[in-house]
Amino acid sequence: MKNRYLIIAFIILVIFFSLYISCDLFDNSDDNFTLADISLIKDLVLGNSGNNDDEKAGAMVIDSANNIYTSMNIVDMNSKSSIIVAKIGSNYTLSWVKLLSLNSMNILQPDITENDLTGGASLSMNIDEDGNLYIVTKGDGGSGQFYSLVLIKLNSVDGSLMASKKWRKYSNEIASAETMGYTINYQDNKIYVSGSTGENKIPILCFDKNLNLISQNELEITSGTSKRAYAIKADSNGDIFLGGVEGSNPFIAKIKNFNSSSEVVFIKYLNSFYGSRISSIDIDDSGVYFSLYVTGVQTGLFVFKTSKEGNLLWCKLFNYIYNDRNNTHIVKVIGNYIYIGGRIGIEPFDKDSGDAILLKLNKTNGECVQSILYYTGKDSNNICEHRIKGIGITSDNKMVIFGQVYGGNYNYNNFYGKWYKISDAKSSDPNLSFTNKNGSITTINGYLNDLSINYADYSINFSEAKNKTTQEPPDCDIFISIFNGNN
Numbered sequence: 459m460k461n462r463y464l465i466i467a468f469i470i471l472v473i474f475f476s477l478y479i480s481c482d483l484f485d486n487s488d489d490n491f492t493l494a495d496i497s498l499i500k501d502l503v504l505g506n507s508g509n510n511d512d513e514k515a516g517a518m519v520i521d522s523a524n525n526i527y528t529s530m531n532i533v534d535m536n537s538k539s540s541i542i543v544a545k546i547g548s549n550y551t552l553s554w555v556k557l558l559s560l561n562s563m564n565i566l567q568p569d570i571t572e573n574d575l576t577g578g579a580s581l582s583m584n585i586d587e588d589g590n591l592y593i594v595t596k597g598d599g600g601s602g603q604f605y606s607l608v609l610i611k612l613n614s615v616d617g618s619l620m621a622s623k624k625w626r627k628y629s630n631e632i633a634s635a636e637t638m639g640y641t642i643n644y645q646d647n648k649i650y651v652s653g654s655t656g657e658n659k660i661p662i663l664c665f666d667k668n669l670n671l672i673s674q675n676e677l678e679i680t681s682g683t684s685k686r687a688y689a690i691k692a693d694s695n696g697d698i699f700l701g702g703v704e705g706s707n708p709f710i711a712k713i714k715n716f717n718s719s720s721e722v723v724f725i726k727y728l729n730s731f732y733g734s735r736i737s738s739i740d741i742d743d744s745g746v747y748f749s750l751y752v753t754g755v756q757t758g759l760f761v762f763k764t765s766k767e768g769n770l771l772w773c774k775l776f777n778y779i780y781n782d783r784n785n786t787h788i789v790k791v792i793g794n795y796i797y798i799g800g801r802i803g804i805e806p807f808d809k810d811s812g813d814a815i816l817l818k819l820n821k822t823n824g825e826c827v828q829s830i831l832y833y834t835g836k837d838s839n840n841i842c843e844h845r846i847k848g849i850g851i852t853s854d855n856k857m858v859i860f861g862q863v864y865g866g867n868y869n870y871n872n873f874y875g876k877w878y879k880i881s882d883a884k885s886s887d888p889n890l891s892f893t894n895k896n897g898s899i900t901t902i903n904g905y906l907n908d909l910s911i912n913y914a915d916y917s918i919n920f921s922e923a924k925n926k927t928t929q930e931p932p933d934c935d936i937f938i939s940i941f942n943g944n945n
Contacts (some may be wrong), residue, residue: 505935701736733826
């Protein structure tokens with residue numbers, strides 16, 4: 459009899475611990491992993507759940523009052539593309555959401571991967587010191603066949619439309635006149651914009667704050683070769699830095715005195731990682747930082763620093779392995795460090811879908827100071843792809859991480875996870891070299907016209923990540939994590 463009671467007690471303990479472990483896994487904890495040493499403030503998801511109602515992450519900016527602004531693409535049931543812009547107040551509640559659309563035509567921020575994996579480039583939206591928002595994109599021309607570069611200005615207070623323009627090199631709407639806007643930068647009362655044209659040249663435009671043209675130029679490198687600029691940054695001297703891809707060659711470039719003499723200082727091919735492209739740029743007094751979106755059967759997180767004269771200072775490649783889930787979307791200078799963000803697919807985490815990855819690096823030599831990833835789990839009830847598209851810091855020292863979450867075909871109920879520490883972010887110093895290229899910058903006379911855009915209030919779900927569910931997977935939404943910036 460005594461043995462029977464012991465057996466019963468043992469069975470009860472087994473059932474209890476089984477339930478405990480199941481609950482623990484459902485809560486996305488894993489004792490085998492080390493939680494990141496961060497003080498999480500908010501873990502949020504923005505997006506609706508419904509058929510063909512995917513919100514794909516574009517860009518994020520933060521104003522001086524600590525309001526957060528996000529852009530995203532959305533495709534409706536009729537395969538029409540529109541843009542959503544949302545403002546999240548400093549109290550982490552939605553202030554407004556606007557849907558920007560064209561009548562019977564598409565408008566969207568083009569994806570630098572060219573496979574429609576996300577929304578626009580990480581540098582496709584910017585903000586000035588007055589809080590005005592500027593968005594670059596592409597929209598159908600009057601015929602609905604060929605795109606124009608579209609520039610939009612919004613009032614950040616209420617989201618109202620202040621101005622909208624379309625630009626193309628030629629007035630007629632033919633394939634060679636097609637123009638797409640990928641990247642934008644605000645600096646010293648000027649808005650710099652770049653992208654691509656149907657003539658396989660890179661348009662570089664400068665506007666004032668009222669969206670009047672100051673100058674318009676195009677960059678030619680190799681005649682007849684397809685080329686696109688995905689990132690642009692201007693410094694206080696009026697010099698601009700570009701990054702993108704020409705043919706299969708990632709390139710970087712500098713143009714001096716853009717609004718006067720417009721002298722090409724350098725154009726350089728990266729002598730490796732063919733088919734990859736520069737995804738983001740940032741600048742400080744010590745140099746220029748570039749992130750590379752690596753493509754191919756082997757991918758990794760790649761960032762490098764040059765002097766402002768284009769001399770390589772250092773480069774780092776993290777987790778260069780055989781899969782295509784290691785992608786760098788953004789590089790950001792914050793204080794004495796730089797941060798890179800994107801997606802990573804490594805064991806023992808989610809190597810199949812990929813997790814959001816944030817690396818904190820030393821600006822002097824690129825050495826990794828801290829590496830964390832956002833992980834939800836690997837079974838069908840909690841697997842999620844996450845990738846970082848935006849990194850920012852508020853004036854009260856809160857780190858804001860913006861990106862995209864995709865639940866896949868099975869996940870109905872779980873879009874949240876936890877930030878974990880990567881104890882060994884494997885890095886290497888690739889033998890990066892450049893090939894100098896000749897190029898020319900030419901003044902052109904394109905056509906800038908007003909563009910009538912529909913803008914309206916838009917209803918969207920915004921909740922703690924733990925409360926996000928969907929009834930019609932797959933579902934793609936926006937995620938935002940906020941934690942103490944001292945980490």
